[in-house]
Structure formats: C-alpha cells, structure tokens
Amino acid sequence: MSVIAITPDYEKHIQYRDEQELYHGSLLVYVHWEEHISFVSAFGVPLPPDTPFGAICEIAKGIYGDHPDAADVDWAKAEWMIDDKKATPDFGKSIGENGVGHKSLIRFWTPGLHGYKGTSN
Amino acid sequence: MTIQIKTVEFTPKRHTFGHIARRLGGDRSASRYQEGTLDLQATENFHYKPLWEPEFWHYDQAKTAVKMADWYKPLDPRQYYYATYNIARANMQQAVERNFTFADERGLLANLPAELKAKIIDTLLPLRHAHWGSNMNMAEICQRGYGTAVTAPCIFSAMDHLGMAQIISRIGLLLDGLTGESLRAAKQTWMTVTAWQGIRKLMEDSLVERDWFHLYVAQTLGMNAVLLRIAYTGLEASYGTAGMALAMLTEFCADWLAEEGRWSDAVIKAVAAESPENNALVSKWAKDWIARAADAAVPLSVAVLGDDTAARVAGEATTAHARALGLAL
Amino acid sequence: MTAKKLSLKQRYEFLTRDLDWEPSYQPIDAIFPYDQFEGIKIKDWSGWEDPFRLTMDSYWKFQAEKERKLYAVIDAFAQNNGQTGISDGRYVNVLKIFLTGISPEEYQAHRGFAFTGRHFRGAGTRVACQMQSIDELRHVQTQIHTISHYNKFFDGMSEFPAQHDRVFYLSVPKSFFDDARSAGPFEFMIAIGFAFEYLLTNLLFVPFMSGAAYNGDMSTVTFGFSAQSDESRHMTLGIEVIKFLLEQHPDNLPIVQKWVDKWFWRGFRLLGIVAAMMDYMLPKKVMSWKEAWDIYFVEAGGALFKDLARYGLKMPKYADVATEACEHISHQNWGLFYQLCHVAGFHAWMPDAAHLDWLSEKYPNTFDKYYRPRFEMWAKQEKDGKRFYFNGLPQLCSCCQLPMLYTEPGDPTKTCFRSSTFKDTRYHFCSDGCKDIFDNEPEKYVQSWLPVNQIFQGNCGGATVPEVLKWYHINVGVDNGDYVGSPDEALWKSWAEQRLSEAS
Numbered sequence: 038m039s040v041i042a043i044t045p046d047y048e049k050h051i052q053y054r055d056e057q058e059l060y061h062g063s064l065l066v067y068v069h070w071e072e073h074i075s076f077v078s079a080f081g082v083p084l085p086p087d088t089p090f091g092a093i094c095e096i097a098k099g100i101y102g103d104h105p106d107a108a109d110v111d112w113a114k115a116e117w118m119i120d121d122k123k124a125t126p127d128f129g130k131s132i133g134e135n136g137v138g139h140k141s142l143i144r145f146w147t148p149g150l151h152g153y154k155g156t157s158n
Numbered sequence: 159m160t161i162q163i164k165t166v167e168f169t170p171k172r173h174t175f176g177h178i179a180r181r182l183g184g185d186r187s188a189s190r191y192q193e194g195t196l197d198l199q200a201t202e203n204f205h206y207k208p209l210w211e212p213e214f215w216h217y218d219q220a221k222t223a224v225k226m227a228d229w230y231k232p233l234d235p236r237q238y239y240y241a242t243y244n245i246a247r248a249n250m251q252q253a254v255e256r257n258f259t260f261a262d263e264r265g266l267l268a269n270l271p272a273e274l275k276a277k278i279i280d281t282l283l284p285l286r287h288a289h290w291g292s293n294m295n296m297a298e299i300c301q302r303g304y305g306t307a308v309t310a311p312c313i314f315s316a317m318d319h320l321g322m323a324q325i326i327s328r329i330g331l332l333l334d335g336l337t338g339e340s341l342r343a344a345k346q347t348w349m350t351v352t353a354w355q356g357i358r359k360l361m362e363d364s365l366v367e368r369d370w371f372h373l374y375v376a377q378t379l380g381m382n383a384v385l386l387r388i389a390y391t392g393l394e395a396s397y398g399t400a401g402m403a404l405a406m407l408t409e410f411c412a413d414w415l416a417e418e419g420r421w422s423d424a425v426i427k428a429v430a431a432e433s434p435e436n437n438a439l440v441s442k443w444a445k446d447w448i449a450r451a452a453d454a455a456v457p458l459s460v461a462v463l464g465d466d467t468a469a470r471v472a473g474e475a476t477t478a479h480a481r482a483l484g485l486a487l
Numbered sequence: 488m489t490a491k492k493l494s495l496k497q498r499y500e501f502l503t504r505d506l507d508w509e510p511s512y513q514p515i516d517a518i519f520p521y522d523q524f525e526g527i528k529i530k531d532w533s534g535w536e537d538p539f540r541l542t543m544d545s546y547w548k549f550q551a552e553k554e555r556k557l558y559a560v561i562d563a564f565a566q567n568n569g570q571t572g573i574s575d576g577r578y579v580n581v582l583k584i585f586l587t588g589i590s591p592e593e594y595q596a597h598r599g600f601a602f603t604g605r606h607f608r609g610a611g612t613r614v615a616c617q618m619q620s621i622d623e624l625r626h627v628q629t630q631i632h633t634i635s636h637y638n639k640f641f642d643g644m645s646e647f648p649a650q651h652d653r654v655f656y657l658s659v660p661k662s663f664f665d666d667a668r669s670a671g672p673f674e675f676m677i678a679i680g681f682a683f684e685y686l687l688t689n690l691l692f693v694p695f696m697s698g699a700a701y702n703g704d705m706s707t708v709t710f711g712f713s714a715q716s717d718e719s720r721h722m723t724l725g726i727e728v729i730k731f732l733l734e735q736h737p738d739n740l741p742i743v744q745k746w747v748d749k750w751f752w753r754g755f756r757l758l759g760i761v762a763a764m765m766d767y768m769l770p771k772k773v774m775s776w777k778e779a780w781d782i783y784f785v786e787a788g789g790a791l792f793k794d795l796a797r798y799g800l801k802m803p804k805y806a807d808v809a810t811e812a813c814e815h816i817s818h819q820n821w822g823l824f825y826q827l828c829h830v831a832g833f834h835a836w837m838p839d840a841a842h843l844d845w846l847s848e849k850y851p852n853t854f855d856k857y858y859r860p861r862f863e864m865w866a867k868q869e870k871d872g873k874r875f876y877f878n879g880l881p882q883l884c885s886c887c888q889l890p891m892l893y894t895e896p897g898d899p900t901k902t903c904f905r906s907s908t909f910k911d912t913r914y915h916f917c918s919d920g921c922k923d924i925f926d927n928e929p930e931k932y933v934q935s936w937l938p939v940n941q942i943f944q945g946n947c948g949g950a951t952v953p954e955v956l957k958w959y960h961i962n963v964g965v966d967n968g969d970y971v972g973s974p975d976e977a978l979w980k981s982w983a984e985q986r987l988s989e990a991s
Contacts, residue, residue, distance in 0.1 A: 040928040042209040043524040043671075050212035053933050055885070056912055059944045067882045067915070074902055075861045077823050078890040080879030083943045100879040103868065120906075120913075140913040142882075142904060153864040156857065157900035168568050168982075170639035176646045176960065193635055194628035197648045198594055203936045205658075205665040210521040216598075216668045240625040241554035248551030251544050290506035294605055297617055301601035306594075313601055313621050320614065321543030324502045331501070337490035338501050349508060362512040 057139035066132065067142045068093055070101055072151045075158040079142065090135045091128035093143065106150040116146040181230070191237035196230055198306040219304050222371035224429055224436045229305030232428040234421050236311075243314045247321070250410050254325060257406045258332070266403040267332040274400050275333050275340075281396075281462045282404065283330045283344030284354050285389055288381065289323035291361035295377045302370040311421055318418070322411050329407055353461045356454030357385060371429065372443050378422035380447030383476040386415055388455050388468050396462045427483045441485040448476045448487075499540040500611075504533075507610035519608040525671040528736035532609030535731055538723035541618065549716075550625070557629060557713045564706040565636045571986075574702040575770035576641075576979025577970055582634050582707065583643040583833040584764055585695060588660045590630040591651040595664035596679055597623035603672045612731075615724050619680075622717045629713070633706045641975050643832045646960035650832055653947070654959045655938035656760070658888045662935060663757050667750075669931070674746050676728045682750035685725030686791065688718060689783040690758050694765040697773040733798035740799050745927065751803030752920035755812075756887035762813070763820035766846065767838060775849035780813040805920045808896050814850060815899055818858040819892055825865065826877040827890075830952065832961050834970035837866055857899050874969060880939045885914040885932055886921035893917045909933060 040047060057064060060083050069079035080100050084092070094112045101107050117124045119136055126135045137143065152158045172179070174188035177197045182188060204215045214221055219229070226232075238246070261267055267275075296316035303309040330340035348354050360380070367373040390412045394401035405412075430440040452473025459469035477487050493501065510518055541549075563569075573579070597620050604616035638644040651657050667678040683691075696711030698704075729747075732739045762776035784806075792802045821835070828835035838846070843862060846854045868875045881890035895901045905916040909929040916922040925932045941947050948958025961967050965974055 038927045038929075040209065040930040041525060042212060042930075043521065044212065047207070047209065047212050048930050051207050051930060051934050053910070053912070054936060055914070055933065055940055061945065063943075065940065065943060069882075069902065069904075071902075072900065074892075074894070074900065075822065075864065077826055077877050077881050078892045078902070079882040080877075081882050081939055081943065082879070100877075103873060103875055103878075105864065121904075138913070140915065142906070142915065144904075152900075154860050156860040158857075158861040158864060168571070168640070171642075171978075172639055172645060174635070175638060175644070177648055190628075190632055194631050198591075198627065199598075200591065200595070200648070200652050200661070202652050203658075203661075203941075205662045205936050206669040206931050206934050208669040209931070210524065210669075210671050216665070240621070240628045241551075241558055244547055244551040244554055247543075247547040251547050254544065286506055287508055290508075293617075294613075297601050297605035297613075297620070300620070301598055301605055309598070309601075310624060313597070313617070313624060316601075316604075316617060317543060317546075317621055320503075320617070321547070323506050324542050324544070327502050327506070331493075331498070334490075336492045336498070338493050338497065339490050341501050341505065345505070345508065349511075358508075359512040362510045362518070365510070366513050366517045 055140070060139070064132065064137065064139045064141070066093070066137060067140065068097055068100075069142065069144045070097065071144055071146045072157045073101070073104060073106065075104075075153065076101065079144075084132060086133035086137075087131045089129060090126045090132050090137075093132070094128070097145075105153060106147070109150055110147050114148055116148065118144040189237065191234070191239050191242075194239040195234075195306050195310060199304070199309070217304060221302055221304065222369050224371045224432070224439050226305075226429060226432055226436075230307045231432070232425040233307050234311050235424050236417065236421055238311060238314060247318070250413060251321075254407075254410050257409065258328060261403055261407060262332060267329065267400065268335060270333070270400050274398060277462075278333060278397065278400060278404070279330070279340045279343050280347050280351070280353075281458065282389070283326060283340060284348035284357075285386075286323040286326040286330075286341075287345070287348045288357060288361060288385065289319040289326065291365060292377060292381055293317075293319035293323065295364055295373055295381075299370050299374050299377075302368075303374075304370075308374075308425060315418060318414055322414065325408065325410055329404070332407075353457035356457060360385075360450055360454045371440075374422075375426065375440055375443040376447040378418070378426065379444050379476060379480060380451035382415060382418060382422070383479065384448060384451035384469075384472045385455055386411070387476075388459060388472045390415060392463075392468065423479075423483055426480075426485075430484050437484065437486060441480075441487055444480045444485050445477075445487050448473055448480065452476075496540070499537060499542065502542050503537070503614045504610035515608065519606055521606045522608055522672050525673050526738070526742055527673045527732060528738050529609070529732075530735050532607075532612070534734065535609050535611045536727055537611050538615055538727040539618075539720050541720075546618065553713050553716070554625075554629075557709055558632070560709040561633055561636070561706050569705055570637055570640055571982050572703045572705070576975050577768065577834070577836065578702045578704065578770050579637060579641045579975060580643070580833045580835075580970070581695070581698060581702075581764055581768050582637055582704075583641075584760065584768075585707075586630065586634045586638075586644050587647045587650050587654070587832060588657055588760065589691070589695075590627050590634075591648065592660050592664045593623050593627035593630065595668055597621070597627065599664075599668050599675055599679060602668075603675055606672050612728075615727075616676075619721055619724060622721065625717065626714055629710050633710045636706065640978065642962065642973075643834070643966045643975075646832075649960045653938075654832060654961070655883075656827075656831065656889075658936065658938050659760065660757060662888050663753055666753065666931075673732065673742075676725075677732075677743060677746040678750040678753075680721070680725040681729045682747065682754050684718070684721040685729075686751065686788055687754045687758060687784070688722060689787070690779055691761055692718060693779060693783065694761050694769075694773065694776075698765065698769045701771040701773050702769060729795070729800075730798070733795075733800060737799075744800060747800065748804040749924050749927070752805055752809070752918075752924065753887065755805075755809045756889060756917075756921070759816040759820050759889070762817035763824060766817035766849075767821040767824075767835075767842075772845065775846075776817045777813050777849060780810065785810060804923070805918075808918070808920070811896060812893065814853040815857070815894065818846070818850070818854065818861075819894070822858075822861060823890060823892055826875055827881070829876045829968050830956060830959075830961070832959070832966045834968065834973050834975060836970040837869055838862060853899065880942065882915060883937045883939050884917035884921050885935055885937065886916055886924050888935065888937060889917060891915060891917045 063083035065083050067079040067081050120141050173185050178188045179185045208216050293316045296312045300309045300312035334340035364376050393405045430437045452469050455469035456466045459466050480487050600616045600620035604613050604620050607613050667675050699707035765776045824835040865875050893903050895903045905922040907914050948954045
C-alpha cells in the first residue's frame with residue numbers, strides 16, 4: 038500500500054529519518070534477552086559493521102548486569118536468532134560477517150535461565 | 159482600619175514556567191495571558207509532512223513571506239485569553255440583546271416604510287456574507303499562521319465575524335418578521351447586484367490567498383479598516399429615520415472594529431518594524447488591498463450616501479493610518 | 488400572501504450555513520483545495536445535520552459564565568494553598584503527565600479544528616469545527632492556568648512546551664497528533680473527532696478528572712466539570728461526522744473503516760500511558776484501568792458499533808487484542824516508567840504492599856502470575872540499595888513510538904516483535920496493529936522522529952545521558968528519578984510535619 042496524498046510526488050518532500058547513512062558509519066543494532074522481559078525492551082546500540090560479534094555480549098553484560106540471572110549466563114551456550122532466523126554467530130567475526138545489518142534484531146536465549154523465579158521477568 | 163487575617167505562608171519555589179521566565183528576563187509572576195499564550199505552539203521535531211501540503215510542516219514559518227526572529231513579538235494589547243475574550247464578548251452581547259428587544263418591542267424596524275426597508279436590505283444586510291468570508295479568513299490565519307500570539311486571537315476574530323454576521327442577519331429577521339425573506343433578498347443582492355460585486359470579488363480573491371500574513375493585512379487593513387468602517391460609521395446619516403435604530407443594533411460591530419483595530423495595528427506594526435524586507439512586503443500588500451477595498455466600496459458608497467466620498471475618505475484615512483503604523487505607502 | 492415564520496432549525500440555518508455562497512470569481516476548488524484528495528465522496532453537504540445549534544450570542548454567554556466560575560475556583564484554590572490538601576505528593580506526577588502530554592495536544596486539536604473549520608466546503612460543518620477549535624484553545628489555556636499554581640511548588644512542570652517537542656515518551660502523544668494534523672481533513676475528523684473525542688474520550692477524561700476528584704485536587708476537577716459540556720458537544724460532532732460520511736456514499740465505507748481501525752489502535756497505544764497512571768499513580772484509586780476499559784470500551788463502544796453496523800461499519804480491527812491486552816498494559820507501562828524515570832520529567836515509585844494487593848484483586852488473571860514477581864524482584868534490589876534503572880536506550884516502535892515492550896497476544900511472557908522492510912530499510916513494530924498502520928502508509932512513517940534513534944544520530948544535545956537530559960530541560964536530581972528521595976517528596980513531608988506541629 039502507498040500513501041494517498043494531495044500530490045503524487047509526496048515522497049519527494051519527505052525525509053527518511055532512519056536510514057543507515059544517518060548513523061555516521063554505524064549500524065543500529067537491537068539486542069534482546071528472551072525470557073527476561075522485566076527489562077523494558079530490547080536495547081539499541083550503534084556499532085561499526087566491523088565490530089566483533091563478541092562485543093555484543095560485553096555490552097549486554099553492562100545492560101543486564103543487575104539481574105539476578107546475569108551472573109549465571111553462559112555465553113557459550115546462548116541460543117541466538119538474528120532477524121527471525123536461528124543463528125550460530127562466530128564471536129570472533131564482525132557483526133556484518135555474522136549477517137547483522139542496519140536495525141537487525143538480535144535475540145538470545147540462555148538455557149536454564151528463565152527469569153526471576155522462572156516467570157520470564 | 160483593615161482586618162488582619164492570619165494565614166500560613168507557603169513559599170513558592172518558582173513564580174512561573176521556565177519558558178515564561180526566560181521571556182520575562184527572570185522568575186517573576188506572569189499574567190494569565192502570558193502563561194496561556196507564550197511558546198504554546200510546537201516548534202521543532204515534527205514527525206510527518208502533511209499529506210495535504212507536503213511543501214511545509216503543519217507549523218512552518220515559511221508559510222508567509224515575512225520573517226520574524228520571534229513570532230511572539232506581535233502580542234495582543236488586549237491580552238486576551240479564552241476566558242477574558244469570552245467574558246468581554248458576553249458583556250458586549252448583553253447590550254445587543256437589550257437593543258434588539260427594544261427595537262423589536264417598539265417595532266423600530268418592522269414599521270419602517272417599505273422604501274427604507276428595501277434600502278437596508280440592499281445596502282446593509284449583504285454584509286452578513288462579508289463577515290462570513292472574513293470568518294473564513296481569520297480561521298485560515300489561525301490554522302496556517304505561526305505562533306500562538308498571533309493565531310489565538312485569530313480564532314477569536316473568526317468567531318467575532320460569525321457573531322456579527324448573525325447580528326446583521328437578525329436585523330433582517332426584525333425587518334421581515336422572522337420569515338427570512340429579507341435575507342433571501344439580500345443574498346440575491348450579494349450574488350447579482352452590481353454595487354456589491356466588487357466587494358464579493360475582493361472577498362473571494364482573499365479566500366484563495368495562501369500567504370497567511372498577506373491575508374492578515376488584506377483582511378484587517380482592507381476589509382475591516384475600509385469596508386466595514388464605511389458600513390458601520392455614519393449609519394445615522396445614511397438611513398434617515400432608521401439610522402439611530404441601526405446604529406444601536408450594530409453597536410457591537412462598531413465597538414468591535416475599534417477594538418480589533420487596536421490588536422491588528424499592534425501586530426502589523428510589530429511585523430513591519432522587524433526588518434526593511436518585512437516593511438516593504440507589508441507596505442505593498444497594504445497599499446494594494448486598501449486601494450482595492452476603496453475601489454470596491456465606491457458603488458456601495460454611492461448607493462448608501464449618494465456619492466463616492468465615503469469610499470474615498472475611508473481609503474485615504476486607512477492609508478494615513480497605515481503610514482502611522484510605519485508602513486511606506 | 489404573507490410568508491411563514493421560520494422554524495428554529497431554519498432560523499439557525501439562516502444564522503449559519505445560509506451565510507455561505509457559491510463563489511463565481513474564484514474556482515471553488517481553489518477556495519477549498521484540501522477536501523478532495525482523500526477519496527471521500529460527499530454528494531450533498533446540505534445533508535449535514537448540525538450537531539448542536541449554538542449561535543455566537545449563546546456561546547459567549549454560556550462559556551463566559553463557566554469561565555467566571557472556573558477562575559473563581561482556581562483563584563480560591565491558590566489563595567487557600569489547595570495544593571497542600573491533595574491525597575499525597577505522588578499525585579502531582581499525574582499533573583506532570585497531563586501538562587506535558589495532554590495539554591499540548593489540546594492545542595494541536597485547536598489548530599487542527601481551525602484547519603477543518605476553514606477547509607470543508609460544507610458550511611455547517613465548518614461552523615461546528617470552529618466552535619470545537621476555540622473550545623480546545625479553552626482547554627489548553629484553562630489547564631495551564633489550573634496547573635500553574637502547582638508549578639510554583641512542585642518540579643517537572645515548568646518546561647512543558649520544550650519537553651513536548653523533545654522528550655522521548657512525549658513523542659508518543661506528539662506523533663499521534665502530528666499524524667492526525669498531517670492527515671487530510673476527513674481523516675482528521677475521524678481520528679480526533681470520532682476516535683479520540685467520541686470512542687475513547689471517557690477513557691481519558693474519567694481517569695484524570697475522577698482521579699483529581701478522588702485525590703483532593705479541587706482545581707483540576709473543577710476544570711473537568713467545566714469542560715464536560717464542551718466535551719459532550721465534541722462527542723455529538725464526532726458521531727455526526729462518521730454518520731454523515733457513511734450516509735453520503737457507499738464508497739466511503741472502506742476508507743472510513745481503515746481510519747477507524749488505524750485510530751482505534753493508535754488511540755489504544757496512547758491510552759496505555761493513562762492506564763499506568765490510573766492503576767499506579769493515583770494514591771486514591773477510582774477504578775482499575777481494566778474496569779474502565781470494560782465499561783467505556785467493551786460495553787459502550789460495543790453498543791456504538793452495533794448502532795453503526797447499519798452502515799456496514801465493523802468493530803475496529805484488533806479490538807479483541809486490545810481487550811486482552813488490558814489485563815497487562817498498565818503493569819507493563821508502569822514497569823517502563825519505573826525503570827526509565829531517571830531519564831523522565833516525572834517520578835515513579837515502587838507500589839506498596841496494599842497497592843500490590845489491590846492490583847491482585849483487580850487483575851486476578853494476570854497480576855500475581857506475571858507482574859507481582861517483577862515488583863518483588865525490584866523491591867528486593869531497592870532494599871539492597873540497588874534501585875533498578877534500565878541502563879540502555881530502548882528499541883522504539885516505528886509507529887506508536889513506545890518502547891517495544893508489549894507481549895504477544897496470548898503469551899505475556901514473550902515480547903511481541905513485528906517488522907517490515909521498506910526501500911531496503913527495516914522498521915520494527917510492537918504489534919500487528921502498528922505494523923498494519925505502517926504498511927498502509929510507509930512513506931508517512933519512515934519520517935517518524937524517533938527520539939532514541941535521534942539521540943544515536945547525534946541530534947539531541949550530545950551522546951551522553953546528562954547532555955541529552957540537559958537538552959530535554961530535565962533538571963537532573965530534581966525532576967527525574969524515584970519519588971522517594973526527591974525534592975517533591977521532601978516538600979510534601981515538610982507540609983505534613985507542619986500540619987502535625989500545628990495540630991499539637
């Protein structure tokens with residue numbers, strides 16, 4: 038579907054406000070810890086495409102560190118999904134090489150950790 | 159002697175809002191006009207270009223050719239906010255009601271000779287349409303303008319014009335004994351009689367003006383200062399034995415013209431004083447619309463008063479007035 | 488033969504729409520350039536039924552009387568320091584949300600109705616819209632004047648215009664109204680006139696105004712009473728608009744249905760903020776959000792759509808999803824406020840034990856199972872001196888602009904993720920409702936000024952939180968963070984102590 042405007046060239050007048058070019062060379066990446074939804078939402082972080090995937094774990098540690106489950110996370114066993122597809126990321130390779138694009142959503146599950154008292158919180 | 163009432167003191171942390179304090183140059187008590195007006199309109203980070211006019215944001219300073227560093231400079235000397243505006247109009251309207259009752263009970267209009275009735279229908283009642291067009295213009299400036307200081311009084315003005323269109327219409331209903339015949343006749347006059355066509359054309363031309371401050375100048379210095387002034391001053395002289403009654407019934411309109419003028423003068427003065435470029439634009443618009451309004455008023459002036467003196471005088475007086483506001487005419 | 492006297496209806500027509508004329512010196516499409524492109528077909532504007540027959544003389548008279556009374560109460564409230572008589576200092580945060588999030592939208596409605604009040608070619612419709620325009624100006628101004636007195640004592644209210652333009656959660660109401668303002672005039676009327684002012688109005692009005700009444704805020708509740716007759720006029724305009732459009736041409740139905748679906752969902756997301764306010768911020772509760780939803784949407788809205796079914800109009804799409812979500816949204820949104828109030832202009836707090844029990848009672852299906860544990864965990868962290876704040880910047884929905892915090896329909900343990908790709912860029916949504924809205928008009932929503940994304944792009948005063956908060960006009964350590972330990976709390980306690988010492 039397309040917008041119905043007074044003029045057919047509506048699109049010429051608008052500004053795309055979330056394109057990758059606007060992020061000074063970075064990709065905006067979203068990261069979400071599944072079964073821990075007491076955290077308000079996935080967090081966003083702009084990262085240069087050559088950032089090693091492993092850096093995401095380090096950032097996530099900073100964001101999620103206050104949770105009682107945080108200390109028990111075993112990153113080697115985490116299960117990943119990038120943009121709705123199951124993934125086995127290579128931590129040493131860049132996020133780009135791991136298939137992460139601008140505004141990709143990276144979700145991860147931590148087996149055995151199901152949130153505070155198993156309530157997904 | 160004064161009676162001392164003992165009260166508990168609560169020391170306020172601040173006296174007004176931050177944005178108001180910055181405008182006042184310090185944290186001082188502010189008036190309700192100030193708190194209800196200044197910086198009220200959003201100014202940045204708009205989300206979507208309007209589907210109906212993607213050239214601009216819905217609040218956009220580029221919708222007029224004049225430029226202001228701060229659209230909160232042209233303030234309203236009446237300091238109207240909604241409450242004070244409505245209370246002022248309700249008070250004015252009280253007098254209107256008394257006057258209409260008086261005129262109705264004594265048959266001041268109903269008993270006029272047919273010839274005089276016809277003159278009122280031909281020369282006064284079509285003004286209801288001019289007020290209606292003016293109502294549209296002021297609503298347009300309200301929606302299209304920039305900054306609450308200018309736009310809020312515009313919706314007041316739009317409603318004023320609607321109210322005055324209704325006052326004129328009620329004069330018709332007094333004349334025709336509530337049949338609406340006089341209003342039908344007056345509309346016919348507005349649409350077809352030559353004497354009114356210049357005015358109707360002027361009105362319709364203003365309705366397609368999309369530069370909102372241009373429209374503001376057209377409406378306030380053209381329609382109001384020339385046309386409505388001719389219509390509402392000197393009624394006693396124009397309508398013989400009906401003159402006093404009409405002056406009484408349109409007292410609201412005459413008072414309103416003077417009051418509205420106080421505000422619109424202040425706005426035009428402030429905008430023109432901002433820069434030589436603004437002054438040149440506003441002067442050009444003023445010159446054009448004053449001349450067009452005076453020309454359009456000639457046939458009416460002849461029909462009401464017998465010659466074009468009133469139109470000419472109103473045009474000259476408005477030109478002189480515009481010069482006093484700082485315009486180069 | 489003498490002509491017959493006019494009926495009241497005819498008289499009103501002479502005083503309004505008969506003032507209009509068919510132009511001949513300028514083309515009518517040049518005078519009304521905006522009311523054709525949306526595809527709405529109006530066969531006969533004279534079929535418009537004036538929703539209220541108010542001439543200016545009576546408008547001025549009624550409104551002036553109401554204003555005299557209202558301002559007398561506001562003055563008395565200030566003179567008697569009514570702010571000390573509210574139920575609790577926490578209550579003031581309701582007013583902060585109101586002034587920063589609702590009042591500026593009353594202003595947008597004022598300008599929007601001025602637009603439709605000028606640009607419909609139907610004269611009767613224009614008059615009705617103009618009256619609503621000036622009413623909405625009344626509402627924003629009286630709200631500012633009412634809350635002005637609170638601003639003198641409490642924090643978080645003094646920078647409302649700048650905050651409305653900049654702060655992240657305020658882009659939710661702002662984008663809602665920008666969306667309506669940038670839509671064509673007919674869509675604006677369905678969005679604001681019908682969906683907001685008719686269908687959902689009680690869900691906004693009742694929580695705030697009854698909330699004020701229950702919590703000793705006499706000036707706000709007086710505003711509420713005073714605005715009631717305006718609101719009922721606005722409701723009759725909203726219902727007249729939708730009926731008129733549906734009566735005029737059968738081709739209007741699918742267009743109107745699409746707008747009803749869109750604005751219902753957009754309104755539902757916006758009202759989620761009110762839901763959290765109602766269930767968590769009122770020290771004295773009126774009713775639960777769920778109860779309000781059941782009364783004002785499920786029952787009243789259901790009856791309304793039953794009535795509108797004769798035109799072929801259906802219940803808004805996802806109404807059932809919304810009703811199910813009403814078991815959750817207030818808790819989810821309070822969780823948002825709780826963990827992000829360090830970057831907000833108001834305070835949040837941990838509900839106390841009695842409050843948690845009230846929530847269990849009001850939400851027997853969901854609260855103990857999904858949300859009590861969340862508060863229990865955070866309460867424990869608070870007790871250990873580690874009050875939890877979310878450390879990152881949240882992912883926002885590209886339509887409603889709320890953080891992507893809502894859960895899958897039917898599974899409240901799983902965050903709902905939806906996305907679309909437009910011109911090679913991915914966009915994320917919190918729900919099917921928001922995704923549909925984007926997919927219908929992608930060129931519109933790719934323009935969204937998403938506050939978090941704008942921070943990353945470097946457009947919000949700087950890259951660090953203190954820089955952004957400064958740009959937000961949020962006074963750190965004063966306006967933001969937990970209520971406990973805030974200057975507001977200290978002030979409230981000092982008044983309570985003063986009262987105690989006076990009593991002894």
